[in-house]
Amino acid sequence: MTILTETAEKIKNMEIRGAGKIARAAANAMKEEAKSAPTDDLKAFNKRMGEAYELLYSTRPTAVSLPNALRAVMNYKADNGEEARRAIIENADKFITASENAVRRIGEIGAHRIKDGDTILTHCNSSAAFGIFETAFKQGKKINVIATETRPRQQGYITVDFLQNAGIPSTLILDSAVRYYMKKVDLVIVGADAITANGSLINKVGTSQVALAANEARVNFIVAAETYKFSPRTMFGERVEIEERDPAEVLSPELQKKWPKLKVANPAFDVTPHKYIDMIITEIGAISPEMAYWVIKDKLGWELQETAEINGKGVQQCE
Numbered sequence: 001m002t003i004l005t006e007t008a009e010k011i012k013n014m015e016i017r018g019a020g021k022i023a024r025a026a027a028n029a030m031k032e033e034a035k036s037a038p039t040d041d042l043k044a045f046n047k048r049m050g051e052a053y054e055l056l057y058s059t060r061p062t063a064v065s066l067p068n069a070l071r072a073v074m075n076y077k078a079d080n081g082e083e084a085r086r087a088i089i090e091n092a093d094k095f096i097t098a099s100e101n102a103v104r105r106i107g108e109i110g111a112h113r114i115k116d117g118d119t120i121l122t123h124c125n126s127s128a129a130f131g132i133f134e135t136a137f138k139q140g141k142k143i144n145v146i147a148t149e150t151r152p153r154q155q156g157y158i159t160v161d162f163l164q165n166a167g168i169p170s171t172l173i174l175d176s177a178v179r180y181y182m183k184k185v186d187l188v189i190v191g192a193d194a195i196t197a198n199g200s201l202i203n204k205v206g207t208s209q210v211a212l213a214a215n216e217a218r219v220n221f222i223v224a225a226e227t228y229k230f231s232p233r234t235m236f237g238e239r240v241e242i243e244e245r246d247p248a249e250v251l252s253p254e255l256q257k258k259w260p261k262l263k264v265a266n267p268a269f270d271v272t273p274h275k276y277i278d279m280i281i282t283e284i285g286a287i288s289p290e291m292a293y294w295v296i297k298d299k300l301g302w303e304l305q306e307t308a309e310i311n312g313k314g315v316q317q318c319e
Protein backbone atom coordinates (compact mmCIF):
# COMPACT_ATOMS: atom_id res chain seq x y z
CA MET A 1 0.00 0.00 0.00
CA THR A 2 1.33 3.46 -0.87
CA ILE A 3 0.64 6.65 1.08
CA LEU A 4 -1.77 7.56 -1.74
CA THR A 5 -3.87 4.38 -1.55
CA GLU A 6 -3.70 4.35 2.25
CA THR A 7 -4.94 7.96 2.44
CA ALA A 8 -7.73 7.26 -0.06
CA GLU A 9 -8.81 4.25 2.00
CA LYS A 10 -8.72 6.20 5.27
CA ILE A 11 -10.79 9.06 3.81
CA LYS A 12 -13.31 6.58 2.46
CA ASN A 13 -13.72 4.69 5.73
CA MET A 14 -13.65 7.97 7.69
CA GLU A 15 -10.48 7.32 9.68
CA ILE A 16 -9.58 10.69 8.20
CA ARG A 17 -12.67 12.88 8.33
CA GLY A 18 -13.81 16.50 8.58
CA ALA A 19 -13.51 18.62 5.45
CA GLY A 20 -10.32 20.47 6.43
CA LYS A 21 -8.43 17.34 7.46
CA ILE A 22 -9.59 15.52 4.31
CA ALA A 23 -8.24 18.37 2.16
CA ARG A 24 -4.86 18.48 3.93
CA ALA A 25 -4.48 14.68 3.85
CA ALA A 26 -5.29 14.63 0.12
CA ALA A 27 -2.73 17.38 -0.60
CA ASN A 28 -0.13 15.45 1.36
CA ALA A 29 -0.96 12.21 -0.48
CA MET A 30 -0.49 13.99 -3.83
CA LYS A 31 2.86 15.29 -2.64
CA GLU A 32 4.01 11.80 -1.58
CA GLU A 33 2.81 10.36 -4.88
CA ALA A 34 4.77 13.02 -6.77
CA LYS A 35 7.86 12.17 -4.73
CA SER A 36 7.68 8.48 -5.65
CA ALA A 37 6.57 8.76 -9.30
CA PRO A 38 9.32 8.53 -11.97
CA THR A 39 9.92 11.89 -13.63
CA ASP A 40 11.86 10.92 -16.76
CA ASP A 41 8.74 11.16 -18.93
CA LEU A 42 6.55 14.23 -18.25
CA LYS A 43 3.48 12.73 -19.95
CA ALA A 44 3.69 9.54 -17.90
CA PHE A 45 4.24 11.57 -14.73
CA ASN A 46 1.20 13.74 -15.43
CA LYS A 47 -0.88 10.66 -16.19
CA ARG A 48 0.05 9.07 -12.89
CA MET A 49 -0.74 12.26 -10.98
CA GLY A 50 -4.04 12.49 -12.85
CA GLU A 51 -4.90 8.97 -11.70
CA ALA A 52 -3.96 9.91 -8.14
CA TYR A 53 -6.28 12.93 -8.41
CA GLU A 54 -9.15 10.75 -9.61
CA LEU A 55 -8.62 8.19 -6.85
CA LEU A 56 -8.70 10.80 -4.09
CA TYR A 57 -11.53 12.74 -5.72
CA SER A 58 -13.75 9.66 -5.69
CA THR A 59 -13.40 9.00 -1.95
CA ARG A 60 -16.02 11.41 -0.55
CA PRO A 61 -18.31 13.38 -2.84
CA THR A 62 -19.62 16.19 -0.61
CA ALA A 63 -16.56 17.89 0.93
CA VAL A 64 -15.74 20.56 -1.67
CA SER A 65 -12.46 21.14 0.15
CA LEU A 66 -11.23 17.91 -1.45
CA PRO A 67 -11.47 18.90 -5.14
CA ASN A 68 -10.39 22.44 -4.24
CA ALA A 69 -7.26 21.06 -2.55
CA LEU A 70 -6.55 18.69 -5.45
CA ARG A 71 -6.88 21.49 -7.99
CA ALA A 72 -4.62 23.77 -5.96
CA VAL A 73 -1.97 21.03 -5.95
CA MET A 74 -2.36 20.26 -9.66
CA ASN A 75 -2.24 23.88 -10.76
CA TYR A 76 1.16 23.91 -12.47
CA LYS A 77 2.91 24.27 -15.78
CA ALA A 78 6.14 22.37 -16.30
CA ASP A 79 8.54 21.60 -19.11
CA ASN A 80 9.82 18.39 -17.62
CA GLY A 81 8.98 15.81 -14.95
CA GLU A 82 11.37 17.19 -12.34
CA GLU A 83 9.81 20.65 -12.63
CA ALA A 84 6.33 19.15 -12.34
CA ARG A 85 7.30 17.19 -9.24
CA ARG A 86 8.80 20.30 -7.60
CA ALA A 87 5.67 22.33 -8.40
CA ILE A 88 3.36 19.70 -6.92
CA ILE A 89 5.40 19.45 -3.73
CA GLU A 90 5.49 23.23 -3.42
CA ASN A 91 1.75 23.59 -4.13
CA ALA A 92 0.87 20.89 -1.60
CA ASP A 93 3.01 22.48 1.12
CA LYS A 94 1.53 25.87 0.33
CA PHE A 95 -2.02 24.54 0.53
CA ILE A 96 -1.45 22.70 3.82
CA THR A 97 0.16 25.73 5.48
CA ALA A 98 -2.54 28.09 4.18
CA SER A 99 -5.22 25.72 5.42
CA GLU A 100 -3.72 25.47 8.92
CA ASN A 101 -3.33 29.25 9.05
CA ALA A 102 -6.94 29.67 7.92
CA VAL A 103 -8.21 27.55 10.82
CA ARG A 104 -6.10 29.62 13.25
CA ARG A 105 -7.36 32.91 11.79
CA ILE A 106 -10.98 31.74 11.91
CA GLY A 107 -10.41 30.95 15.59
CA GLU A 108 -9.23 34.53 16.23
CA ILE A 109 -12.01 36.20 14.23
CA GLY A 110 -14.73 33.90 15.57
CA ALA A 111 -13.67 34.38 19.19
CA HIS A 112 -14.74 38.05 18.91
CA ARG A 113 -18.33 36.83 18.55
CA ILE A 114 -18.20 34.99 21.88
CA LYS A 115 -18.96 36.83 25.09
CA ASP A 116 -17.95 35.88 28.60
CA GLY A 117 -20.54 33.47 29.97
CA ASP A 118 -21.89 32.32 26.59
CA THR A 119 -23.37 28.90 25.98
CA ILE A 120 -22.61 27.74 22.45
CA LEU A 121 -24.17 24.80 20.67
CA THR A 122 -22.32 22.84 17.99
CA HIS A 123 -23.13 19.86 15.78
CA CYS A 124 -20.76 17.13 14.54
CA ASN A 125 -17.03 17.74 14.81
CA SER A 126 -15.45 20.73 13.13
CA SER A 127 -11.82 21.80 13.61
CA ALA A 128 -12.71 25.33 12.49
CA ALA A 129 -15.53 25.61 15.05
CA PHE A 130 -13.37 24.07 17.77
CA GLY A 131 -10.62 26.62 16.99
CA ILE A 132 -13.12 29.37 17.88
CA PHE A 133 -14.09 27.73 21.19
CA GLU A 134 -10.46 27.15 22.12
CA THR A 135 -9.39 30.72 21.29
CA ALA A 136 -12.28 32.25 23.26
CA PHE A 137 -11.56 29.96 26.21
CA LYS A 138 -7.84 30.82 26.16
CA GLN A 139 -8.83 34.50 26.21
CA GLY A 140 -10.34 33.77 29.61
CA LYS A 141 -14.00 33.76 28.56
CA LYS A 142 -16.11 31.39 30.61
CA ILE A 143 -17.95 29.38 28.02
CA ASN A 144 -20.03 26.23 27.98
CA VAL A 145 -20.27 24.20 24.79
CA ILE A 146 -23.22 21.93 24.11
CA ALA A 147 -22.29 19.22 21.63
CA THR A 148 -24.76 16.98 19.87
CA GLU A 149 -24.02 13.28 19.75
CA THR A 150 -24.31 13.33 15.91
CA ARG A 151 -25.86 10.04 14.88
CA PRO A 152 -24.97 7.69 13.34
CA ARG A 153 -21.16 8.07 13.59
CA GLN A 154 -21.10 9.96 16.90
CA GLN A 155 -18.63 12.65 15.83
CA GLY A 156 -19.95 14.52 18.91
CA TYR A 157 -17.74 12.19 20.97
CA ILE A 158 -14.69 13.56 19.14
CA THR A 159 -15.91 17.10 19.87
CA VAL A 160 -16.40 16.46 23.59
CA ASP A 161 -13.04 14.70 23.70
CA PHE A 162 -11.36 17.86 22.29
CA LEU A 163 -13.37 20.05 24.66
CA GLN A 164 -12.66 17.96 27.74
CA ASN A 165 -8.94 17.75 26.92
CA ALA A 166 -8.85 21.53 26.56
CA GLY A 167 -10.65 21.91 29.91
CA ILE A 168 -13.67 23.60 28.30
CA PRO A 169 -16.94 22.99 30.19
CA SER A 170 -19.12 20.94 27.87
CA THR A 171 -22.37 19.02 27.74
CA LEU A 172 -23.21 16.15 25.40
CA ILE A 173 -26.83 15.94 24.23
CA LEU A 174 -28.84 13.75 21.88
CA ASP A 175 -29.45 15.20 18.42
CA SER A 176 -33.16 15.12 19.16
CA ALA A 177 -32.67 17.33 22.26
CA VAL A 178 -31.48 20.35 20.24
CA ARG A 179 -34.75 22.27 20.30
CA TYR A 180 -35.27 21.53 23.99
CA TYR A 181 -31.87 23.06 24.83
CA MET A 182 -32.02 25.97 22.39
CA LYS A 183 -33.60 28.20 25.09
CA LYS A 184 -30.32 28.00 27.02
CA VAL A 185 -28.12 28.71 23.99
CA ASP A 186 -26.58 32.11 23.12
CA LEU A 187 -24.96 31.13 19.85
CA VAL A 188 -24.73 28.19 17.45
CA ILE A 189 -21.39 27.60 15.71
CA VAL A 190 -20.91 24.78 13.19
CA GLY A 191 -18.36 23.90 10.52
CA ALA A 192 -18.91 23.42 6.79
CA ASP A 193 -18.35 20.77 4.20
CA ALA A 194 -19.31 23.14 1.43
CA ILE A 195 -20.74 26.62 0.89
CA THR A 196 -22.66 27.18 -2.31
CA ALA A 197 -22.62 30.27 -4.53
CA ASN A 198 -25.84 31.53 -2.90
CA GLY A 199 -24.40 31.17 0.60
CA SER A 200 -26.17 28.00 1.65
CA LEU A 201 -24.36 25.54 3.85
CA ILE A 202 -23.77 21.85 3.36
CA ASN A 203 -22.75 20.21 6.62
CA LYS A 204 -23.38 17.07 8.67
CA VAL A 205 -26.96 15.83 8.43
CA GLY A 206 -29.04 17.46 11.15
CA THR A 207 -27.36 20.87 10.79
CA SER A 208 -30.42 22.31 9.04
CA GLN A 209 -32.65 21.22 11.93
CA VAL A 210 -30.30 22.94 14.36
CA ALA A 211 -30.54 26.08 12.18
CA LEU A 212 -34.34 25.95 12.20
CA ALA A 213 -34.43 25.62 15.98
CA ALA A 214 -31.95 28.51 16.31
CA ASN A 215 -34.03 30.66 13.97
CA GLU A 216 -37.20 29.97 15.94
CA ALA A 217 -35.45 30.89 19.20
CA ARG A 218 -33.76 33.99 17.63
CA VAL A 219 -30.33 32.54 18.35
CA ASN A 220 -27.50 33.53 15.98
CA PHE A 221 -26.36 30.72 13.69
CA ILE A 222 -22.71 31.06 12.68
CA VAL A 223 -20.67 28.95 10.26
CA ALA A 224 -16.89 28.55 10.48
CA ALA A 225 -15.58 27.86 6.98
CA GLU A 226 -12.22 28.24 5.27
CA THR A 227 -12.56 29.77 1.79
CA TYR A 228 -11.59 26.48 0.14
CA LYS A 229 -14.93 25.10 1.35
CA PHE A 230 -16.72 27.41 -1.12
CA SER A 231 -17.86 25.59 -4.23
CA PRO A 232 -16.99 27.14 -7.63
CA ARG A 233 -19.10 24.59 -9.49
CA THR A 234 -22.29 25.84 -7.84
CA MET A 235 -21.80 29.11 -9.76
CA PHE A 236 -22.77 27.11 -12.83
CA GLY A 237 -25.88 25.75 -11.21
CA GLU A 238 -24.38 22.43 -10.20
CA ARG A 239 -25.64 20.91 -7.00
CA VAL A 240 -23.32 19.61 -4.33
CA GLU A 241 -23.76 15.86 -4.21
CA ILE A 242 -24.98 14.59 -0.85
CA GLU A 243 -23.14 11.44 0.14
CA GLU A 244 -25.37 8.46 0.91
CA ARG A 245 -23.58 6.11 3.30
CA ASP A 246 -23.90 2.46 4.25
CA PRO A 247 -27.27 1.60 5.90
CA ALA A 248 -25.29 -0.51 8.39
CA GLU A 249 -24.24 2.77 10.06
CA VAL A 250 -27.90 3.24 11.01
CA LEU A 251 -29.23 -0.29 11.49
CA SER A 252 -27.26 -3.44 12.27
CA PRO A 253 -27.04 -6.09 9.51
CA GLU A 254 -28.98 -8.47 11.82
CA LEU A 255 -31.94 -6.07 12.06
CA GLN A 256 -31.74 -5.36 8.33
CA LYS A 257 -32.10 -9.09 7.79
CA LYS A 258 -35.05 -9.20 10.19
CA TRP A 259 -36.90 -6.56 8.14
CA PRO A 260 -35.82 -7.41 4.59
CA LYS A 261 -38.36 -5.02 3.00
CA LEU A 262 -37.35 -2.03 5.11
CA LYS A 263 -35.46 0.74 3.34
CA VAL A 264 -32.80 2.51 5.38
CA ALA A 265 -31.64 5.90 4.14
CA ASN A 266 -28.39 7.38 5.41
CA PRO A 267 -27.55 10.78 3.89
CA ALA A 268 -24.38 12.08 5.52
CA PHE A 269 -25.07 15.79 4.97
CA ASP A 270 -27.91 18.25 4.51
CA VAL A 271 -28.42 21.75 3.16
CA THR A 272 -29.07 24.76 5.39
CA PRO A 273 -30.55 27.59 3.31
CA HIS A 274 -28.65 30.87 3.53
CA LYS A 275 -31.61 32.68 5.11
CA TYR A 276 -30.96 30.76 8.35
CA ILE A 277 -27.28 31.73 8.47
CA ASP A 278 -26.32 34.97 10.25
CA MET A 279 -22.63 34.94 9.43
CA ILE A 280 -19.89 32.87 7.82
CA ILE A 281 -16.51 33.26 9.49
CA THR A 282 -13.69 32.72 7.02
CA GLU A 283 -9.96 33.44 7.23
CA ILE A 284 -10.53 36.60 5.16
CA GLY A 285 -13.18 37.92 7.52
CA ALA A 286 -16.69 37.49 8.86
CA ILE A 287 -19.09 37.73 5.93
CA SER A 288 -22.79 37.44 5.28
CA PRO A 289 -23.87 34.37 3.25
CA GLU A 290 -24.79 36.71 0.39
CA MET A 291 -21.06 37.41 -0.08
CA ALA A 292 -20.36 33.78 -1.06
CA TYR A 293 -20.48 34.64 -4.75
CA TRP A 294 -17.70 37.20 -4.31
CA VAL A 295 -15.54 34.83 -2.30
CA ILE A 296 -15.77 32.29 -5.10
CA LYS A 297 -15.18 34.90 -7.79
CA ASP A 298 -12.32 36.80 -6.16
CA LYS A 299 -10.63 34.26 -3.94
CA LEU A 300 -11.14 31.14 -6.06
CA GLY A 301 -11.21 32.99 -9.37
CA TRP A 302 -8.63 30.85 -11.11
CA GLU A 303 -10.73 27.82 -10.43
CA LEU A 304 -13.74 29.29 -12.15
CA GLN A 305 -12.04 29.50 -15.47
CA GLU A 306 -10.77 26.01 -15.06
CA THR A 307 -14.10 24.68 -13.83
CA ALA A 308 -15.78 26.08 -16.90
CA GLU A 309 -13.30 24.19 -19.03
CA ILE A 310 -13.48 20.85 -17.33
CA ASN A 311 -16.32 18.58 -18.01
CA GLY A 312 -17.48 16.61 -15.00
CA LYS A 313 -14.66 15.27 -12.90
CA GLY A 314 -11.87 15.75 -15.43
CA VAL A 315 -8.37 16.51 -14.28
CA GLN A 316 -7.06 19.88 -15.29
CA GLN A 317 -4.38 20.15 -17.91
CA CYS A 318 -1.12 20.43 -16.10
CA GLU A 319 1.37 20.48 -18.95
Ligand code: RUB
Binding pocket: 017, 018, 019, 020, 021, 123, 124, 125, 126, 127, 128, 129, 155, 190, 191, 192, 193, 203, 204, 268
Ligand atom coordinates in the same frame (compact mmCIF):
# COMPACT_ATOMS: atom_id res chain seq x y z
C1 RUB B 1 -17.80 16.35 9.14
C2 RUB B 1 -18.58 17.61 9.19
C3 RUB B 1 -17.86 18.83 9.68
C4 RUB B 1 -17.24 19.58 8.49
C5 RUB B 1 -16.32 20.70 8.94
O1 RUB B 1 -18.48 15.28 8.54
O2 RUB B 1 -19.71 17.69 8.77
O3 RUB B 1 -18.74 19.70 10.32
O4 RUB B 1 -16.50 18.67 7.69
O5 RUB B 1 -15.21 20.18 9.61
P1 RUB B 1 -17.74 13.85 8.45
P2 RUB B 1 -13.82 20.98 9.67
O6 RUB B 1 -17.45 13.41 9.84
O7 RUB B 1 -18.73 12.98 7.74
O8 RUB B 1 -16.47 14.04 7.63
O9 RUB B 1 -14.10 22.31 10.23
O10 RUB B 1 -12.95 20.13 10.57
O11 RUB B 1 -13.28 21.05 8.27
